[in-house]
Amino acid sequence: MIKSMYSGISGMNAQQKKLDVIGNNIANSGTTSFKSSRVTFQDTMRETIGKGSGPVLALGGSNPKQIGMGVNLQSIEVNTGQGSLNPTGRPLDNAIDGSGYFIVGKGSITDKVTVSEDGHITSEETSGNEDSKAMDIYYTRDGEFKRDSLGNLVTPNGYRIMGYAISGGDSVTSIDYSSGKLVVNKVPIEKDGKEVELTAGGELIPLVIPEEIGGKKVSGFTIEKDGLIKATLEGSEVSVIGQIAMASFVNDGGLEGVGQNMYVPGANSGQPLLRPGKGSENEAEAAAYGSIINGMLEMSNVDLAVEFTEMIVASRSFQACSKVITTGDEILQELVNLKR
Structure with a gap:
């Protein structure tokens, strides 16, 4: 009993x-x-x-x-299966169709986040403040982005959206580490009637969509499937701002959730592998990652019908196990009564 x-x-x-x-x-x-x-x-x-026994000459075996x-x-x-994609029509909402995670950070804009040749991320503190820490990096599939008062691209909780700086022609988007500001120069997609060759990669920076670029007001922006952010300036001129970075894991089921729809690498998830930036030598590998669908959000993959069924099964199993305990207690009580 x-x-x-x-x-x-x-x-x-x-x-x-x-x-x-x-x-x-x-x-x-x-x-x-x-x-x-x-x-x-x-x-x-x-x-x-x-113990079990094998068959012998006189007797057969027993279990x-x-x-x-x-x-x-x-x-x-x-x-980790993908949830349904829900259209919102909001230009800052982005869903990942396929594998991959957005990269978000918490820390100073001057904390350098570099990408190694094998695609791994390294964060180091470069602001010169001994008490400051390197930027904390997290991963999420929640693409509900927002702009703060300075134009920074952030999550609803204020974490910075990380991406690649873009260079093309004689212009480059970069960080001025002396002033701690993100410098967004005008990187046209066309010059002298020819398409400008764009290059991204090597370092991750917090993305920003400023009010003005090169003295011209930003009237609109678009986010393409590969994460490239293009701003429309006055006079219908188009400038590239940056490229949203994405990462993947060998075993994304091994990620550790930290709340707020964010994850950090776990002991069994493997190291994050970054999607190659536009124009890099291994850009063809970007096809293995999902596409960013602008104006949509990925919903939960919870199947309520399955969950309700499992809840009933678990509830009945719990009741049955409690009945085993009460039945065992009744038998023990009978044994005590026999002694009396």
């Missing part, structure tokens, strides 16, 4: 964890880019009452006699 009661306790604990996960899935069914989770279980070690000791949590797997 004691073993059955402990098995019932382990079952109640396991089903409670499952209900916790289901409850979180249902609560976030309307959260932008939320990824649902599922729980799997495994049995614990078994008590062997009798082992074992009693299970309950259930244990095996894993909480994240479903």
Whole structure:
């Protein structure tokens, strides 16, 4: 009876964890880019009452006699499948159609974030303040971007959207580390009737859509599938501002969620690999990443019908495990009464 009661306790604990996960899935069914989770279980070690034996001349074989000791949590797997894309019509809303994550940062604009030749990110503090830290880098599929009062491209929580600086012709978008300001020069897409060869990569910078570029007011902007941001200036002139950076992971299920729709690399996720910038030597590898769909947001991939069904199953399993405990208690009470 004691073993059955402990098995019932382990079952109640396991089903409670499952209900916790289901409850979180249902609560976030309307959260932008939320990824649902599922729980799997495994049995614990078994008590062997009798060992199995092979067949002999006089007798046939027998199977082992074992009693299970309950259930244990095996894993909480994240479903990284893509959610549906919901059109919003807002020019700063962006959804990723395919694999990949946006890169966001928290820190000073002068904190240099470099990209190595193998596509890995390195953040270092360059502002000269000994008490300051390097920029904290996070990853998200939530493309609900905003502009602050300075034109910085940020998340709803104020984290900076990271991207590549663009150079083309004699112009380049860069950071003036002495003044701590982002310098956005006019990088035309055409010059003298010819298309300008654009180059991006080598360093990540916080992106900004300023009010003016080269003394001309910005009247509008577009974000293309490869993340290239183009601003329309007065006189219908078009200038390239930068390119939104994206990263991928070998095992994105190993990412650790930190809240606010953001993730950090985990021990089993692998290091982030950056999407090559426009004009780089390995630009062809960018085809392996998803496309940025402007004017849309990725919704949660929670299936409420499945979650409600799993919730009923978990609830009934919890009740059954509690019944095992009460039944074991009744039998123990009967044994005590026999002694009396």
